Amino acid sequence: MIILGISDSHESHACILIDGVLVSAIAEERLSRLKTDSSYPKRAIESVISIAGIKIEDIDIVAFGGANDLPYLKMLREAAVFSVKDWVSLQEDYWKPKLYEKKNLSEIDRFNLFRNKAEKYIKSDLYLDFIKLDPKTSKKERSEAFNKYRTNVVNKHLGIEISKVKFYRHEDCHKTYGYYSSPNRPKKALIFTCEGGGDDSSATVSIFNERGIKEQWKSNEVNIGRLYAYTTLILGMKPNQHEFKVMGLAPYGNPIHGKEALDFFRTIEKNEGTKIVKASQVPDLYFYILKNLRSERFDNIAWALQAFLEELIETWIVNNIKKYNIYDIIFSGGVGQNIKLMRRLMLNPIINSIWAGPISGDGSLAIGAAWMAGTQNDIQNNIEGLNNIYLGKSYSEKEINVEINNQKLNDNFVITANPSSKLVAKWIALGLIIGRFSGRMEFGQRALGNRSIIADPRTNNSVTRINNVIKQRDFWMPFTPSLLEKSSDSIINNPKNIFSPFMTMAFDIKETLKNKLPAVIHPSDGTIRPQMLKKDFNKPYFEIIKEFKNLTNFPVILNTSFNLHGEPVVESPKDAISTFLRSDLDVLLFDHVAISKKNIL
Numbered sequence: 001m002i003i004l005g006i007s008d009s010h011e012s013h014a015c016i017l018i019d020g021v022l023v024s025a026i027a028e029e030r031l032s033r034l035k036t037d038s039s040y041p042k043r044a045i046e047s048v049i050s051i052a053g054i055k056i057e058d059i060d061i062v063a064f065g066g067a068n069d070l071p072y073l074k075m076l077r078e079a080a081v082f083s084v085k086d087w088v089s090l091q092e093d094y095w096k097p098k099l100y101e102k103k104n105l106s107e108i109d110r111f112n113l114f115r116n117k118a119e120k121y122i123k124s125d126l127y128l129d130f131i132k133l134d135p136k137t138s139k140k141e142r143s144e145a146f147n148k149y150r151t152n153v154v155n156k157h158l159g160i161e162i163s164k165v166k167f168y169r170h171e172d173c174h175k176t177y178g179y180y181s182s183p184n185r186p187k188k189a190l191i192f193t194c195e196g197g198g199d200d201s202s203a204t205v206s207i208f209n210e211r212g213i214k215e216q217w218k219s220n221e222v223n224i225g226r227l228y229a230y231t232t233l234i235l236g237m238k239p240n241q242h243e244f245k246v247m248g249l250a251p252y253g254n255p256i257h258g259k260e261a262l263d264f265f266r267t268i269e270k271n272e273g274t275k276i277v278k279a280s281q282v283p284d285l286y287f288y289i290l291k292n293l294r295s296e297r298f299d300n301i302a303w304a305l306q307a308f309l310e311e312l313i314e315t316w317i318v319n320n321i322k323k324y325n326i327y328d329i330i331f332s333g334g335v336g337q338n339i340k341l342m343r344r345l346m347l348n349p350i351i352n353s354i355w356a357g358p359i360s361g362d363g364s365l366a367i368g369a370a371w372m373a374g375t376q377n378d379i380q381n382n383i384e385g386l387n388n389i390y391l392g393k394s395y396s397e398k399e400i401n402v403e404i405n406n407q408k409l410n411d412n413f414v415i416t417a418n419p420s421s422k423l424v425a426k427w428i429a430l431g432l433i434i435g436r437f438s439g440r441m442e443f444g445q446r447a448l449g450n451r452s453i454i455a456d457p458r459t460n461n462s463v464t465r466i467n468n469v470i471k472q473r474d475f476w477m478p479f480t481p482s483l484l485e486k487s488s489d490s491i492i493n494n495p496k497n498i499f500s501p502f503m504t505m506a507f508d509i510k511e512t513l514k515n516k517l518p519a520v521i522h523p524s525d526g527t528i529r530p531q532m533l534k535k536d537f538n539k540p541y542f543e544i545i546k547e548f549k550n551l552t553n554f555p556v557i558l559n560t561s562f563n564l565h566g567e568p569v570v571e572s573p574k575d576a577i578s579t580f581l582r583s584d585l586d587v588l589l590f591d592h593v594a595i596s597k598k599n600i601l
Contacts, residue, residue: 001379002058005370006045006154007065009170010036010079010240011363013443014044015391016052017370020382024051025367025391025443029080030571036079036241040126040153051393056158063373064150065365067167068199071134071146072111075125079240081118087233090114091286099284108136126153166373170198171333173368174360175206175213178332180371181357181364183385183499186328190320194313195333195361196225196240203276205320208330212375216324222276223269223285224309225335230286231305235298246302247340248477251524253303261296261304271315274323309335310344318350327352334361337445339529343506346498358389358502359444388537389502390450392441395573397592400437403573407581409595416594421540424589425547428456428557432586432600433465435562437576438540439591441569446503447561448531449482449541451569451576453585455558457481457520462558469584472565478528479560481520484545485532487555491517492528501537503529519558531559540591 003017005025015025024047029035031043049056082090094110097103115122122128130149135141151165174193179185191206191213203222206215229239232246255262268288270279282288293301313335321327329351335341336356345354357364371383404410416423427434433455442448453470455462467473480503483491492507500507506527509517514526521528535542549555562576563569564583570576573590580588580595588595 001060001374001377002054003061003063003370003373004045004049004059005063005065005366005368005373006041007362007365007369008038008040008069008074008150009066009362009365010038011359011361012038012041012044013363013366014041014048015366015370016048016054017374018052018054020374020379021384022367022370022386022391024048025389026051026393026441026571027363027443027568029568030392030441033568033575034077034080034121035566035568036077038074038077038080039121040074040150042126042157045157047393056160059158059160060164061373061377062154062160062165063366063369064147064165064167065173065369066170066199067147068140068143068170069146070107071127071130071142071149072107075118075122075127076111076114077118077121078114079238081121082114082238084233084236084238086114086117087239091233095284096287100287108134126157168369168372169200170365171201171204171218172213172372173365174198174332175204175330175368176372176375177364177368178330178336178355178357178360179208179213180380180383181367181386182330182355183387184353184355185385186353188326189328189330190317190324190326191330191332192317192320193333194222194225194331194335196229198333202226205274207324207326217275219276221278223278224276224312225333226285227265227268227289228305228309228335230289231301233286234289234293235301244337245474245477247306247338248474248522249299249302250306250340251303251522252476253297253300255303255307257297258300258303258307261293261301262307264292265304265308269312271312271319274316274319276312276316306340309338310341313341314344314348317345318348321350329354331356332360336360337504339504339506340527342504343527346496346505353496354498356504357386358446358504360504363444386502389443389448390440390538391443392571394440400573400590400592403577404593404595407577409577414596414598414600416596418592419589419594421543422547424544424594425551427587428454428544428548429551431456431459431461433462433470433584434587434589435576435580435585436541436589437562437570437573438589439538441571444502446531447559447569448502449533449538449559451562451571452482452559453562454482454544455519457517457556457558458552458554460518462519465584466560470564471560476524478522479520479558480529480531481517481556482531482533482541482545482559483556484542484549485534487549488530488532491556492530499532500530501532501534503531505529517554517556520556530556
């Protein structure tokens with residue numbers, strides 16, 4: 001059975017599932033070059049079909065992640081095109097009149113108010129003609145009409161029969177992805193989802209057992225995901241994109257100066273047994289936060305928000321564990337991408353195991369939808385966990401050489417043919433910053449070696465150079481390590497022997513290494529977010545780290561995504577070369593050739 005998964009959420013993407021095996025997946029942003037693109041993923045669909053080597057007529061099911069979506073928000077691409085100023089304007093010019101002045105404003109009014117921000121994308125959007133067909137009635141009727149329209153878009157794009165197109169509830173896609181992405185799936189598990197919002201809820205609790213996944217509780221009044229987004233905005237950063245920056249900032253605050261902010265967050269929602277409920281009636285989160293925290297320092301706000309998130313979610317999970325006597329946990333949805341929360345849960349003694357899949361937010365809905373379609377067609381026993389996520393396209397030496405010749409790199413740079421792993425490790429140890437482009441691209445937000453910038457973890461000079469002249473990252477944000485999985489116990493404290501191959505969880509670094517690996521730890525709290533690498537996951541990358549260990553005695557290198565600030569991770573050789581030429585990278589590394597700037601080597 002061949003299933004095409006599609007998500008047109010704010011991280012739109014597509015995937016192909018063949019007899020339960022995920023063979024290809026790619027985000028639209030990598031091809032459109034618009035970060036957090038939320039359009040119908042036409043390029044991604046065509047790419048995953050090509051990568052899988054299948055014919056369109058072989059597709060049995062088209063599975064959409066999300067059955068109750070908002071067409072105008074997809075066309076606006078708010079997360080992709082809005083500046084911080086635009087997000088503030090949305091609150092002042094749309095939500096404030098709607099909530100406080102009780103003006104009768106609709107989703108269409110919101111679209112028209114900000115249409116000019118995304119006009120160059122909207123005019124060619126495949127969903128644009130829905131405006132003419134919009135029944136302009138209830139949200140439910142609009143959603144049903146839009147699903148018919150989405151079905152017709154797929155039909156026109158691919159020629160696939162309308163009867164093959166199915167829609168799956170947003171939250172159920174998260175649950176399914178969360179459970180089936182685990183390489184070591186427990187026979188019984190508690191599955192939690194928590195996010196800004198889905199089709200009908202923002203948090204759920206479910207049980208997985210031999211009968212499948214059964215939801216026990218849901219609520220659309222859990223505001224922690226929304227709270228994090230609005231606080232991100234109030235701190236001057238983009239919601240739905242920069243929450244990780246707030247998480248990175250949080251350790252710089254402290255409980256003494258952050259107490260008042262924490263006490264304020266506790267007025268918004270609270271634990272009530274196995275549920276999360278409102279602690280008070282708040283007309284609008286943004287203005288409520290803005291009013292009450294205007295005298296608090298930015299770092300203490302970030303600390304208090306993270307502390308509140310952790311205590312609220314941990315209590316929620318522990319209370320459900322005690323009720324159901326199930327000790328293995330799956331966490332999915334956008335809040336599951338909070339690695340410090342995952343660390344807190346991992347350390348809780350009542351929890352036996354915990355798993356959050358890579359890109360557990362909306363960026364994996366298509367995979368969840370495809371797996372849902374598979375389970376409903378009795379192929380669940382064939383579904384493999386995500387042993388690796390190198391699911392994008394690879395490029396041949398010929399294709400790479402064409403781009404090198406097009407840019408005339410042979411004339412202006414030093415070319416090294418067939419660089420060995422030992423030579424690359426030597427370059428890293430000498431302090432060179434390398435952009436590595438190899439094999440199939442990773443799926444998700446984390447670069448895992450194939451579209452990565454790699455550097456020496458032993459010196460803060462790596463951080464300074466990458467931040468200042470390549471990535472322009474915020475000064476407080478830490479970089480991450482790739483480390484050899486069999487050596488991980490020598491680097492981190494991991495009492496439950498948690499395997500974390502996709503940078504989804506924070507760990508404490510060994511106390512003796514805090515001053516020896518400064519480039520890959522959070523300088524305030526001493527944690528790291530590792531990629532634990534097994535040899536069979538990515539042998540060429542493994543060999544580079546192994547050779548670095550032979551040179552330095554450290555089985556770890558700095559790894560960050562191969563892109564410039566505000567751009568998606570590079571997908572093609574053309575993207576890689578463009579980034580190399582526009583940055584201060586020392587070396588651009590392909591498998592068969594390395595290109596370095598003069599006077600570097």
